[in-house]
Amino acid sequence: MAETKSSLLKNAINGGLLLGLIQIVFGVILYVLDIMPIGISTGLILLVICLLIYFVVVFYVSKSYRNNVLGGYISFGQAFVFGLAVVIVAAILSAIYSYIFNAFIDPEYAGRVLSATRDWTETFMESKGVPEAQITEALNKIDEKGLVTPLKSVRQALVGGTIMGAIITLITSAIVKKKEEVIHSGE
Numbered sequence: 740m741a742e743t744k745s746s747l748l749k750n751a752i753n754g755g756l757l758l759g760l761i762q763i764v765f766g767v768i769l770y771v772l773d774i775m776p777i778g779i780s781t782g783l784i785l786l787v788i789c790l791l792i793y794f795v796v797v798f799y800v801s802k803s804y805r806n807n808v809l810g811g812y813i814s815f816g817q818a819f820v821f822g823l824a825v826v827i828v829a830a831i832l833s834a835i836y837s838y839i840f841n842a843f844i845d846p847e848y849a850g851r852v853l854s855a856t857r858d859w860t861e862t863f864m865e866s867k868g869v870p871e872a873q874i875t876e877a878l879n880k881i882d883e884k885g886l887v888t889p890l891k892s893v894r895q896a897l898v899g900g901t902i903m904g905a906i907i908t909l910i911t912s913a914i915v916k917k918k919e920e921v922i923h924s925g926e
Contacts, residue, residue, distance in 0.1 A: 746808050751821055754800030755828020761792055762829065762900075763836045770845075777855045778863070793907040797822050801915045812919040818912035826904025834896035842889035849887040857881050 765788070776782050801822050805813040813821075841849060857878055864874045887895070
């Protein structure tokens with residue numbers, strides 16, 4: 740059993756590092772291409788891509804763990820624990836990167852996102868004929884929410900990554916679970 744726990748941890752760390760690195764590369768690509776999560780369609784597209792990344796990686800590493808470590812069989816509970824460990828490792832790695840990015844690489848990025856969000860919201864609401872008072876109220880709410888600080892970005896990465904990962908893990912666990920067939924001797 741101890742060997743199984745150590746192999747679970749080792750494989751979960753490796754899977755989490757893979758997922759975390761893919762997330763970081765995706766974030767760097769978005770940053771280099773200057774794609775911000777602004778607007779309904781861009782935000783939705785980025786969310787779908789993130790969900791797909793989570794799903795594909797968690798499914799792949801869970802299935803690999805089942806087939807290569809557990810002899811082809813895994814319960815739903817084992818798959819969930821393994822997948823949750825993977826997403827927690829990925830969330831920690833993502834949080835570390837997020838802090839480094841927001842504190843040192845581009846401390847002004849959060850301000851640019853806030854400004855772009857305000858501009859998009861104002862333009863969108865004006866195009867829909869929303870009264871000026873409601874537009875002002877919406878912009879004030881954006882301002883109240885304020886900038887994402889490096890520590891807020893760490894919390895968002897940890898909490899958001901773990902919650903989203905847990906939901907994805909529930910789905911992948913249901914797919915990769917495989918009960919060992921019990922063969923009865925002919926009596």
